[in-house]
Every structure is written in C-alpha cells, then in structure tokens.
Amino acid sequence: MFTPKHPLHLTPVGLVLIPILVASVLTGGLGFAIGLSGRWAVVSQAPLLITAILIYAATLFFLGRSGIATIRGLEHRAHIDPLTGLPNRHALHEDIQFLARGEDEVALAMIDLDSFKQVNDHYGHGVGDQLIALCGEVLREVCGKEARCYRLGGDEFAAVMGGKVAGTILEGICRALLDKLGTPLTLGPRHIAVGASIGLARSTADSRIPSSEMLRRADVAMDMSKRGGKMRCTWFNESFDRRRERVREIEDEIRTGIAAGEFHLAYQPLVDAQDKRIVAVEALLRWNRGPDRDPLTPNIFIPVAEDSGLINPLGVWVLRQAVCDAGRWGDITLSVNISAAQLRNAEFPIKLGEVLEETGFPPHRLELEVTETCLVLDPVVAERTLDVIRSFGVRIVLDDFGTGYASIGFLRRFRFEKLKLDRSLVELAGVDDGSRAMMISSIALARALDMGVTAEGVETEEQAELVRLAGADQIQGWLYHRAVPATEIDRLIARQNDTDAKAKDGKAA
Ligand code: C2E
Ligand code: CA
Ligand code: CA
Numbered sequence: 377m378f379t380p381k382h383p384l385h386l387t388p389v390g391l392v393l394i395p396i397l398v399a400s401v402l403t404g405g406l407g408f409a410i411g412l413s414g415r416w417a418v419v420s421q422a423p424l425l426i427t428a429i430l431i432y433a434a435t436l437f438f439l440g441r442s443g444i445a446t447i448r449g450l451e452h453r454a455h456i457d458p459l460t461g462l463p464n465r466h467a468l469h470e471d472i473q474f475l476a477r478g479e480d481e482v483a484l485a486m487i488d489l490d491s492f493k494q495v496n497d498h499y500g501h502g503v504g505d506q507l508i509a510l511c512g513e514v515l516r517e518v519c520g521k522e523a524r525c526y527r528l529g530g531d532e533f534a535a536v537m538g539g540k541v542a543g544t545i546l547e548g549i550c551r552a553l554l555d556k557l558g559t560p561l562t563l564g565p566r567h568i569a570v571g572a573s574i575g576l577a578r579s580t581a582d583s584r585i586p587s588s589e590m591l592r593r594a595d596v597a598m599d600m601s602k603r604g605g606k607m608r609c610t611w612f613n614e615s616f617d618r619r620r621e622r623v624r625e626i627e628d629e630i631r632t633g634i635a636a637g638e639f640h641l642a643y644q645p646l647v648d649a650q651d652k653r654i655v656a657v658e659a660l661l662r663w664n665r666g667p668d669r670d671p672l673t674p675n676i677f678i679p680v681a682e683d684s685g686l687i688n689p690l691g692v693w694v695l696r697q698a699v700c701d702a703g704r705w706g707d708i709t710l711s712v713n714i715s716a717a718q719l720r721n722a723e724f725p726i727k728l729g730e731v732l733e734e735t736g737f738p739p740h741r742l743e744l745e746v747t748e749t750c751l752v753l754d755p756v757v758a759e760r761t762l763d764v765i766r767s768f769g770v771r772i773v774l775d776d777f778g779t780g781y782a783s784i785g786f787l788r789r790f791r792f793e794k795l796k797l798d799r800s801l802v803e804l805a806g807v808d809d810g811s812r813a814m815m816i817s818s819i820a821l822a823r824a825l826d827m828g829v830t831a832e833g834v835e836t837e838e839q840a841e842l843v844r845l846a847g848a849d850q851i852q853g854w855l856y857h858r859a860v861p862a863t864e865i866d867r868l869i870a871r872q873n874d875t876d877a878k879a880k881d882g883k884a885a
Contacts, residue, residue, distance in 0.1 A: 454466060455467040455470075457512075457526075457527040457529075459505060459508055459509055459512070459527070460508060460509055460511075460512030460513075460527045461512070462512050462515075462516070462525055462526050462527040462533075463524070463525075463526045463527075464526060464527060464528065464529075465526065465528045465529065465534075467526060468526045468528065468534055468536060468587075468591070469587045469588070469591075471524060471536055472484065472536060472587035472590055472591075473587050475536065475537075475538035476538075476579065476584055476587075478538070479538030479539055479542070480539070480540055480580060480581050481538065481539060481540060481541070481542045481543060481578055481579070481580045481581075482536070482537070482538045482542060482578065482579050482580075482590070483536070483537050483538075483542040483543040483545075483546040483547075483576065483577070483578040484534060484535075484536050484546075484576070484577050484578070484590050484591070484594045485523075485534060485535045485536075485546055485547075485549070485550050485574055485575070485576050485594065485609070486528075486532070486533075486534050486574065486575045486576075486577075486591070486594035486595050486597070486598045487515070487532070487533040487534060487535065487550070487553065487572050487573075487574050487598075488531060488532050488533075488572060488573050488574075488598050488602065489511060489531035489532075489533075489557070489570045489571065489572050490570060490571035490572055490573055490602075490606045490607065491570055491571055492504065492507065492508075492530075492531035492570060493531075493753070493754070494752065494755070495507055495568055495570060497754070497755060497756050498755075499566065503563060503566070506563050506564075507561070507563060507568060507570060508527070508531065510561055510563060511531075511533065511557065511561075511570065512525075512527055512533070514553065514556050514557065514561070515533055515535065515553060518549055518552045518553045518556060519535050519549055522537060522545060522549065523535045523536060523537040523545075523546055523549055524536050524537070534591075534594070535549060535550070537549075542578070543576065543578045543611075546576065547576060547609060547611075550574045550576065550609045551609065553572065553574070554571075554572060554574065554607055554608070554609065557569070557570055557571055557572045558571055558607055571606060571607050572606075572607065573598055573601035573602040573606045573607065573608065574597075574598060574601055574608070574609040574610070575593075575594045575595060575596065575597030575598025575599065575600065575601055575609075575610055575612065576594060576597055576609055576610065576611045576612065577590050577591075577593035577594040577597060577611070577612040578590075578611075593612040594612060596612060596616050596617070596620070597610045597611060597612040597613075597616065598610070600616055623680055623683075626672070626676075626677060626680045627680055627681075627684045627686065629665075629669075630677060630680065630681055630684070630686050630690070631686065633663060633665070634686070634689060634690060634693065638663055638664050638665060638666075639661060639662070639663055639664075639690065639693065640662050640664060640697075640861075641659050641660065641661060641662065641694065641697055641698055641701065641862065642659075642660045642662050642859035642860060642861060643657040643658065643659055643660070643701070643859060643860060643861075643862060643864075643865045644657065644658045644660060644852060644857060644858065644859040644860070645657050645852070645856065645857040645865070645868065646658065646709075646711070646830055646850045646851065646852040647850065647851050647852075647856050647857070648849070648850060648851075649831075649840075649843070649844045649848050649849050649850055649851050650844070652851075652856065653872060654708060654857075654868060654869065654872055655708065655709060655850060656708060656709035656710070656711055656743070656850065657702065657705070657708060657709075657710060657711065657865055658711040658712075658713070658745070658852065658859075659694060659697075659698040659701075659702075659710065659711065659712050659713070660674065660713075660859045661674050661678070661690070661694055661713075662674070663677055678715070681715075682715050682716065682717045685717060687715045687717050687718055688717065688718060688721055688723070688724075691714065691715065691718045691724075692727045692731070694712060694713075695712055695727070695728065695731050696731050696734075696735070698710055698712050699731060699732070699735045699737040699742065700735060701862040701865075702737070702741070703735065703736075703737055704866060705865060705866075705869050706869065706873070707741065708741070708869065709741055709742075709743055710737075710741055710742050710743070711743045711744075711745055711773065712742070712743070712744055712745065713744075713745045713775065714744045714745065714746050714750070715750065716746075716747070716749065716750035716751075716753050716754075719746060719750055719751075719754075719757070719758050719761050719762075720753070720754055720757055720758075720761075722761075724761065725761055725764040725765055725768075728765060728768065728770070729768060732768060732770075738769075739768045739769035739770045740769050740770075740771075742770045742771070743770070743771045743772070743773045743793070743794065744765060744770060744771070744772055744773065745773045745774075745775040745796065746758075746762075746772060746773070746774065746775060747774075747775050747776050747780075748774065748776070748777075748779075748780035748781075748782050748786070749780065751786075751790060752780075755789075758790075759789070759790065762790065771793040771794065772790070772791075772792050772793055772794075773792060773793065773794040773795070773796055773830075774787075774790070774792040774794070774795050774796065775796050775798075776796065776798045776832075777795045777796055777797050777798055777801070777818065778797055778798040778800065778801030778814070778815070778818060779798045779800060779801075784821065784825075787821070787822075787825055787827075788825065791825075792827055793827060793828060794827055794828035794829065794830060795818070795822045795827050795828070795829050795830070796829075796830045796831075796832050796852075797815060797818065797819070797829065797830070797831045797832055797843070797848065798832060798833070799832050799833020799853075800833075801814065801815050801818070802815070802831050802832065802833050802834055802839055802842075802843060802853075803833065803835075803839070805839070805842060805843075806836070806838055806839050806842060812842070815842075815843070815846060816846045816847075819843075819846045819847045819848060820847065823847060828849055828850065829847065829848045829849055829850070830848065830849070830850040830851070830852055831843035831848040831850070831851050831852070831853070832852050832853065833852070833853050833854075834851050834852065834853030834854075834855050834856070835853055835854050835855050836855060837855065839853070839855070840853075840855055
C-alpha cells in the first residue's frame with residue numbers, strides 16, 4: 377500500500393542515536409564546565425540525564441502521535457474523492473486486486489453521466505458539483521452493502537463487487553441506478569434527469585486480468601453504451617476490440633485517402649414544393665475506395681472522421697470543393713453538412729471566411745446544415761460559432777428535425793433560417809396519424825418562427841402531396857432527384873435555364 381512519508385519521519389537508528397547524543401552533550405558538557413571528568417561527571421549529572429531522557433521520550437511520543445495522525449489523514453485523502461466522499465480510482469485498483477485474491481468472480485461497472493456537460497454549461501459549475509455529489513449519494517444508496525462505489529473523476533463513477541454471481545447482481549444494481557438517474561433529481565429549485573451510460577466487465581478465477589485491463593474493458597463497454605443511444609448497460613465483448621481495431625484502420629485509410637484524392641462530392645437537388653424547379657443542392661461526401669476495398673457509406677466513415685478529428689481537414693475540403701462547383705450554378709443555393717466536431721473547432725469560422733474570400737462565393741447562397749446533437753453537446757460554443765457564421769451572411773439549417781427532442785425554446789435560441797424534416801418523420805406521416813399530426817404541427821411551428829421548411833427523403837407522390845399540403849416549401853428526395861456528380865448538376869441546371877428561357881420567350885411572343 378502507498379504510504380506517504382511524514383516530514384518528521386525518523387529511522388530506528390536515528391531514534392537511538394539522538395538521545396545518546398543529547399545526553400552526552402548535556403552531561404559531558406556540564407561536567408566539563410565544573411571540572412569533573414569521566415565516570416564522576418556522569419554520576420553527578422544523573423538527575424539531569426534522566427530529565428533529558430524523559431523530555432525526549434515525551435517529545436517523541438507527541439511527535440509520533442501527530443505524525444501518525446497526519447500520515448493516516450494523507451493516506452485517507454489519497455484514496456477519497458473530496459466532493460462525494462467516495463473512494464477514488466486509486467482505491468478502486470487496490471480493491472479489484474484485493475477481491476481477485478479471494479473471490480471467484482469480480483465484476484466492475486463503469487458509470488458515465490450522459491448530460492453532465494450540459495448541466496455544467498447551463499447552470500454553472502456550482503450546480504454541476506452539487507449534481508455530482510447527489511449522484512454519488514444515489515450510487516451509494518443503490519449499491520447498499522452489496523457493492524462498493526467510487527468516483528473516478530469528472531462525471532465518471534464506478535462500482536465493484538466480488539462473489540459467485542457478482543456480475544449478475546452488479547448488473548441489477550446498474551439497472552436500478554439507470555432508473556434513478558433517468559428520473560429527475562431535485563437540486564434546490566431545479567429538477568434534472570442526468571441519465572448515464574454504463575459499461576460492465578468481469579474477471580473470474582480461471583481468467584484473471586489485471587485491474588488496469590478490467591478498467592479498460594469496462595470503459596470500452598461504456599463507450600458502446602454511449603454510442604448505442606445512452607441510458608443502457610453493456611457487457612464488454614471481445615468483438616468491441618476488433619471493431620475498435622477496424623475503426624483505427626478506417627482512420628488511417630481516411631488519412632491516406634485525403635492525400636490520394638479519393639474523396640469526391642455528389643449533389644442532391646432540392647426542388648420548390650410548388651413548381652418542382654431545382655432551387656438548391658446538398659453536397660454529399662463520397663469515398664471512391666477502388667474495386668479492391670469494401671465500399672464505405674458516409675454513415676460509416678463520417679463518424680470515424682468525427683471521432684478522430686479528421687473531419688476538420690475533410691470538412692474544409694468539402695466546403696472549398698462545393699463552393700467551387702456551385703460557383704457555376706447561377707443563383708442556386710448550396711447546402712453543406714457540418715459536424716459537431718467542426719462546430720466546436722475555433723478554427724472553423726476562420727476557414728469558412730477564408731474559403732468565401734478566396735473563391736468569391738456569395739455567402740447568401742450558402743447554407744450550413746447542423747444537427748440537434750451537434751448543438752446540444754456544447755450549446756454555448758455552438759451559439760457563439762453560429763453567430764460568427766451568420767455575420768458572414770451564411771444561413772443555418774437544422775438537419776434531421778424530428779429525430780431528436782428539439783423544443784420551442786431550442787428553436788428560438790438558435791434562430792435557424794430553415795428546418796429539414798427528417799426522412800423517418802416523412803415516412804411515418806404517410807402511415808401513422810400521430811406522426812402525421814406531429815409533422816403538420818412541426819411545419820406550423822417552423823412557419824410561426826419564420827423558418828423555411830424542407831421535407832427530406834420524399835420517395836412517393838403521396839408523401840410529396842402530404843408535405844406540400846402541410847406547408848413545406850422545398851422537397852428533397854428520390855422521387856425527384858438522387859445525389860449525382862457535379863457534371864450532372866451542370867446539365868440539369870442548363871436544361872432548367874433552357875426551359876425558363878423558352879417559357880419567357882413564349883410569354884413574350
Ligand atoms: P443527411 O445530411 O441527412 O443527408 C441525406 C441522406 O439521405 C443522404 O445520404 C441522401 O443520399 C439520403 N437521401 C436523400 N433522399 C433520399 C430518399 O428519398 N430516400 C432515401 N432512402 N435516402 C435519401 P448519404 O449521402 O448516404 O449521407 C448520409 C449522411 O452522411 C448525411 O445525412 C450526413 O449526415 C452525412 N454526410 C454526408 N456528406 C457529409 C459531409 O460532407 N459532411 C458531413 N459532416 N456529413 C456528411
Ligand atoms: Ca444534411
Ligand atoms: Ca438529413
């Protein structure tokens with residue numbers, strides 16, 4: 377066990393030598409001063425010698441007591457998180473090692489709060505600290521006497537158990553914890569449902585692993601819970617490591633793919649809901665990986681690029697390429713997708729400004745599509761960045777509307793110029809009354825807030841009619857156009873301009 381050394385720490389040799397030194401200085405010195413020597417000096421100074429030894433013993437006793445108390449205090453503090461009073465990561469490692477020596481099965485749960493960051497951003501760090509302390513109490517309560525709980529730092533907690541069916545019992549405890557954290561906790565005047573994602577890992581007598589590996593596995597499983605939609609427990613599985621390995625490979629391939637020019641853009645037209653003329657195009661990233669490698673869709677490689685930060689160079693390339701292509705397309709609006717990682721990057725508005733300046737692309741023809749999750753992750757930073765982007769004259773569109781929980785407050789706060797109704801909402805509206813009511817009211821709400829509305833993923837005439845009647849002003853979907861190469865957009869626009877010119881001539885004649 378780690379034992380910090382007290383500043384007054386004395387070795388046993390020191391403990392013996394110091395009194396002898398003190399005694400000989402006192403007795404020898406005094407005897408010499410009054411003219412005695414040798415044995416007589418010691419005998420004559422016996423009372424003084426005894427007093428010195430007694431004083432020394434008493435001093436040692438008090439120093440020893442306060443020293444031990446200080447050492448114990450330091451030891452305690454080195455193992456306890458001051459905010460929650462729970463043991464910390466250091467203690468967790470020791471406990472796992474201890475349990476592994478005596479118990480058949482050791483199970484570990486890694487618990488990460490889901491929306492702690494938003495609470496901190498919304499209400500400040502004081503409330504954030506109170507919430508952590510309260511979550512610590514909830515965890516302590518659900519663990520009871522069965523499991524030991526810890527705070528590992530930030531919004532990360534853990535629980536550990538040893539015993540024959542430790543894993544099963546700990547999983548039950550975790551589910552009870554999710555129930556509690558999924559319902560609002562009361563913090564003064566506020567009620568906050570923070571939620572959590574949990575990863576579980578176990579080791580048994582015949583497959584012992586070091587405590588550090590156990591923590592890593594639980595952490596990987598927790599990450600899977602987060603990716604799987606949060607508010608869930610996931611047991612570690614070896615396939616997670618293989619998947620991570622694959623993700624790392626894709627990451628390397630993206631890096632080399634950017635350098636080798638393997639990425640290109642497709643554009644999907646958006647049409648006016650009434651006259652079906654192309655009014656905008658959305659730039660969609662494609663990866664030409666050649667015939668020897670498995671094809672990857674943006675839904676696979678974009679999340680990898682986001683996690684690794686590669687979306688930053690890739691996103692700037694998309695922006696530059698898209699405005700270069702769209703420069704040829706008259707007054708058609710260009711929509712470009714922006715990821716959360718790009719929005720959080722302070723460099724992004726600077727790069728956007730550079731691209732607009734270098735290419736001379738009119739900012740009012742550019743729209744950036746952002747998703748709700750992108751804004752919820754870091755609303756304060758997002759709001760600041762969006763303000764800078766708007767100051768250039770670029771518009772902001774809320775993408776995939778209807779898949780999240782966007783409230784009226786949220787829509788007002790970010791003042792989007794346009795909402796894009798998600799394909800799932802459009803699809804369900806055709807078959808289910810509840811979804812249809814939701815779609816109609818979403819469009820009405822957007823209109824009331826002075827936002828434009830695009831319906832996305834429209835595949836049938838019935839869906840097109842439905843969104844048109846509900847008030848959508850633009851339609852995007854395979855019914856009208858799929859994503860096509862830039863050269864095909866050149867052709868479509870030339871044809872549209874031709875038709876317009878003929879209609880004009882016809883009117884004039
Ligand atoms: P998104 O922004 O929601 O883009 C629309 C997706 O729906 C596109 O898929 C498009 O091809 C598809 N789609 C359009 N109409 C229909 C339809 O009628 N039926 C069906 N079934 N699908 C339709 P894609 O191109 O595979 O892109 C998937 C996602 O990848 C995009 O979803 C967007 O989130 C992301 N993405 C694509 N390009 C970029 C990019 O340059 N940057 C970033 N950050 N994300 C991108
Ligand atoms: Ca989009
Ligand atoms: Ca979308």
